[in-house]
Amino acid sequence: MLVALIGQPNSGKSALLARLTGARVVTSNYPGTTVEVLRGTIRDRAGDITVLDTPGTYSLAASSKEQEVARDVIVTVRPALIVNVVDATNLARHLALTLELLTYRIPMVLALNSCDLLHSRGISVDTGALSGVLGVPVFLTSALTGEGVEELKGAIVGARRGRQAGAATGGEQASEQVPGPACREVSGSGGSLRDGAPGRPTGWKGYWPRDAVDLRPYQEEAERIAQRVVSRAGGTVTGDRMRRRAPRARGPWARAPGAGPLGERIERLLDVPALSIPVLILVLVVAWKTITKAIPLAEAAVRVALGPVSEGLTGFLRAFLPPGRISEVLAEAVPEGIVLPLATVLPAIIVAYTFIALLEDSGLLGRYAALGDALTGLLRLPGQALIPFVLAFGCRVPAILSARILPSDRSRWMTSIIVGTVIPCTATVSLGLAVLARFGGSPVAAGAAIAVSIAVIARLLGSASGVVRDPLVLELPPLRFPIVRNVLLKTGMRLTGFFDHVLPLVVAMNVVLRLLVSADGLPGPGNGFSHVSGLAARVIEGGLGIPPAAFGAVLLTMFQRYLAPLFLLQLQLTGRQATIAVTMVALGLPCLPSSVALWREMGPGTVVLSFLISAAISTGWGVILNLVLP
Amino acid sequence: MSILTLGGAAPFRSYVVIGIARPRDRRGETISDASWRNTLIRLAELGFSPGRTVVKTGSAGPGCPVIVLAGGSRTAISPGLCDLILVRPVGNAGGAAEPGT
Ligand SMILES: Nc1nc2c(ncn2[C@@H]2O[C@H](COP(=O)(O)OP(=O)(O)OP(=O)(O)O)[C@@H](O)[C@H]2O)c(=O)[nH]1
Ligand SMILES: [Mg+2]
Numbered sequence: 001m002l003v004a005l006i007g008q009p010n011s012g013k014s015a016l017l018a019r020l021t022g023a024r025v026v027t028s029n030y031p032g033t034t035v036e037v038l039r040g041t042i043r044d045r046a047g048d049i050t051v052l053d054t055p056g057t058y059s060l061a062a063s064s065k066e067q068e069v070a071r072d073v074i075v076t077v078r079p080a081l082i083v084n085v086v087d088a089t090n091l092a093r094h095l096a097l098t099l100e101l102l103t104y105r106i107p108m109v110l111a112l113n114s115c116d117l118l119h120s121r122g123i124s125v126d127t128g129a130l131s132g133v134l135g136v137p138v139f140l141t142s143a144l145t146g147e148g149v150e151e152l153k154g155a156i157v158g159a160r161r162g163r164q165a166g167a168a169t170g171g172e173q174a175s176e177q178v179p180g181p182a183c184r185e186v187s188g189s190g191g192s193l194r195d196g197a198p199g200r201p202t203g204w205k206g207y208w209p210r211d212a213v214d215l216r217p218y219q220e221e222a223e224r225i226a227q228r229v230v231s232r233a234g235g236t237v238t239g240d241r242m243r244r245r246a247p248r249a250r251g252p253w254a255r256a257p258g259a260g261p262l263g264e265r266i267e268r269l270l271d272v273p274a275l276s277i278p279v280l281i282l283v284l285v286v287a288w289k290t291i292t293k294a295i296p297l298a299e300a301a302v303r304v305a306l307g308p309v310s311e312g313l314t315g316f317l318r319a320f321l322p323p324g325r326i327s328e329v330l331a332e333a334v335p336e337g338i339v340l341p342l343a344t345v346l347p348a349i350i351v352a353y354t355f356i357a358l359l360e361d362s363g364l365l366g367r368y369a370a371l372g373d374a375l376t377g378l379l380r381l382p383g384q385a386l387i388p389f390v391l392a393f394g395c396r397v398p399a400i401l402s403a404r405i406l407p408s409d410r411s412r413w414m415t416s417i418i419v420g421t422v423i424p425c426t427a428t429v430s431l432g433l434a435v436l437a438r439f440g441g442s443p444v445a446a447g448a449a450i451a452v453s454i455a456v457i458a459r460l461l462g463s464a465s466g467v468v469r470d471p472l473v474l475e476l477p478p479l480r481f482p483i484v485r486n487v488l489l490k491t492g493m494r495l496t497g498f499f500d501h502v503l504p505l506v507v508a509m510n511v512v513l514r515l516l517v518s519a520d521g522l523p524g525p526g527n528g529f530s531h532v533s534g535l536a537a538r539v540i541e542g543g544l545g546i547p548p549a550a551f552g553a554v555l556l557t558m559f560q561r562y563l564a565p566l567f568l569l570q571l572q573l574t575g576r577q578a579t580i581a582v583t584m585v586a587l588g589l590p591c592l593p594s595s596v597a598l599w600r601e602m603g604p605g606t607v608v609l610s611f612l613i614s615a616a617i618s619t620g621w622g623v624i625l626n627l628v629l630p
Numbered sequence: 631m632s633i634l635t636l637g638g639a640a641p642f643r644s645y646v647v648i649g650i651a652r653p654r655d656r657r658g659e660t661i662s663d664a665s666w667r668n669t670l671i672r673l674a675e676l677g678f679s680p681g682r683t684v685v686k687t688g689s690a691g692p693g694c695p696v697i698v699l700a701g702g703s704r705t706a707i708s709p710g711l712c713d714l715i716l717v718r719p720v721g722n723a724g725g726a727a728e729p730g731t
Contacts, residue, residue: 058672058675058676059671059674059675061671061674061675062671063667063668063669063671063672063675064668064672090702090703092702093677093701093702093703213670213671213674214674214679215674215675215679216674216679216681216682219677219682219701223702370695370697370706371694371695373694373695373706373708374693374694374695377693377708382708383695383706383708407665407668407669407672408662408664408665408668409664410662410665411665470665470668470669471669471707471708471710471711472695472706472707472708472711473669473672473673473676473705473706473707473708473711474695474705474706474707475676475703475704475705475706476697476703476704476705476706478704
């Protein structure tokens with residue numbers, strides 16, 4: 001049986017999927033975390049139940065790529081059961097989607113999630129009345145504490161048993177287990193826009209397009225239902241304060257949804273640029289200080305801690321492998337391949353992933369995406385583009401996928417190309433810094449080249465696509481103190497990619513590189529990869545100022561970005577050569593995983609274009625730096 | 631009856647949305663149809679449709695997005711778009727009743 005978790009963005013669908021099925025999925029405090037359908041399985045004696053987590057969607061009108069994915073699950077896949085995940089603290093808004101879903105007549109249960117927050121805010125929901133009004137079972141759940149999750153799971157399993165029995169008896173029992181949605185006509189005071197919008201004065205030039213979607217009937221009905229079933233203990237403090245400051249602000253929208261009293265106070269402060277910009281600068285400074293101060297310390301500690309392990313491994317390999325050149329290379333290369341990424345890459349990506357997770361979980365990422373709209377305006381992109389940009393510092397692949405949250409194909413295309421070509425991931429940055437440190441290269445020159453490239457590429461793409469940029473319309477997530485468990489879980493989950501893919505690949509590549517090097521004599525300008533000779537070698541050395549072997553490293557970025565710096569570390573370079581080579585690698589061809597992601601998202605044309613752009617900027621910077629560096 | 635744009639609306643006051651005008655940039659190029667359609671849907675989803683009530687709570691500064699409470703959420707809208715959304719103060723004649731109060 002196929003069950004789909006459907007709900008508005010940020011309602012806790014992914015968190016609930018993790019609770020229900022144990023699936024490892026990313027949850028974040030901003031709308032648009034999930035951009036593709038994810039799966040989990042509920043194991044039951046009678047057979048497994050597949051649960052789909054979907055991207056959040058405000059309505060089924062689908063105003064962006066990821067919301068189309070959610071709509072397709074309803075319209076095309078048609079699951080046997082919908083679990084509509086609703087933020088219990090903001091029923092007035094979330095029930096609008098519920099009412100729209102009911103019109104599809106798919107069996108449904110309602111999960112009123114984040115019920116842990118209800119208690120602390122003195123809000124109570126009459127679930128019996130709500131169930132009566134909607135005609136579907138209602139469960140209070142908390143994906144944070146686990147409250148109500150077993151009951152919800154019981155209902156899902158029960159629905160399957162009901163379906164199986166129902167299949168035998170003509171479907172009667174199925175509707176007993178999970179009542180089919182009440183077939184209700186939803187109507188509101190809004191009426192049809194075709195009939196003229198209420199409140200629209202005649203003779204006024206302003207208009208609302210005739211074919212625009214009208215969600216008011218759902219929204220107004222949702223607000224009426226919320227008023228009937230939600231009661232607040234003595235009126236909310238936040239609502240009262242809002243009313244004092246805004247004498248005319250009334251209605252369910254009159255308090256910042258989702259935020260607690262303290263959160264709301266901080267939110268209001270952060271709406272003022274004089275405060276929010278210093279906070280952003282503080283966050284960035286702390287992140288940079290942590291990275292620059294903690295990484296060398298961590299690196300030293302890791303090297304000390306792994307020293308005996310590495311020596312032990314070398315001894316072990318020497319003792320157990322038959323003597324010979326290959327064994328000697330393995331005995332050196334395997335421990336080195338393990339220690340190098342653990343000492344150089346791991347601390348950097350732990351710090352970067354932790355900061356990204358903190359930004360996501362606190363709600364600051366969504367807020368800075370809005371604040372950054374003025375900045376991304378220079379690139380002709382809306383502020384939402386900052387979310388993929390920030391994620392790209394972790395890894396480009398999820399960043400390219402997250403470009404789905406952008407409102408138009410043009411913005412998605414531009415963002416994907418920028419992410420795929422000029423934003424380097426932390427693994428590349430940390431290894432690049434290691435190369436620069438070893439050979440005395442200049443991180444400032446490399447960093448400046450990257451920054452200028454981002455601006456130039458965005459500007460060129462913006463002019464090439466020639467239309468005005470998409471306006472920003474972005475729901476701000478509630479601000480809150482990051483939940484430590486969330487941050488640790490997410491950082492841990494993203495780190496598994498490092499242990500699953502990076503570490504084994506680096507060890508394997510290190511062995512291969514060492515074998516090549518030992519077969520070719522010591523590498524260095526002139527003698528490394530001696531078969532690259534003649535005209536090609538002269539062009540590379542003359543034009544770019546780097547040895548042909550270092551140019552090989554640039555081409556290696558195509559397969560895995562962090563392999564290229566690893567390769568550079570095996571060479572003998574001057575500081576100048578290291579700066580040129582690292583800049584070329586950082587701006588080099590998109591790696592294989594991000595090319596695959598680009599292909600899947602934007603098609604082969606975009607991949608080809610990204611390769612051409614990367615080849616041009618990478619070589620361009622090689623030539624420029626070769627000319628300008630002393 | 632005073633009609634103004636959301637950009638010109640006073641903070642912490644309720645306004646009723648009346649309509650929206652499609653943007654044109656200086657060179658006369660318009661936003662693409664698909665993008666404009668998506669923007670309108672997102673606006674409607676977040677509570678910016680004719681007759682709905684919105685409250686501007688602040689702006690992140692000149693040229694920065696405006697933050698608006700609408701339809702139960704806190705939404706950031708670019709200033710250019712705010713200048714295209716037409717509103718009138720709540721209580722003025724000719725509007726729909728405030729929903730859900
Ligand atoms: N307090 C509390 N927070 C929750 C609960 N469920 C989820 N959250 C938090 O709410 C935020 C959103 O959770 P997600 O699971 O990413 O929400 P989603 O519905 O999958 O969001 P999208 O993928 O963007 O549609 C995260 O920061 C979660 O930690 C809950 O029951 N209680
Ligand atoms: Mg999700």
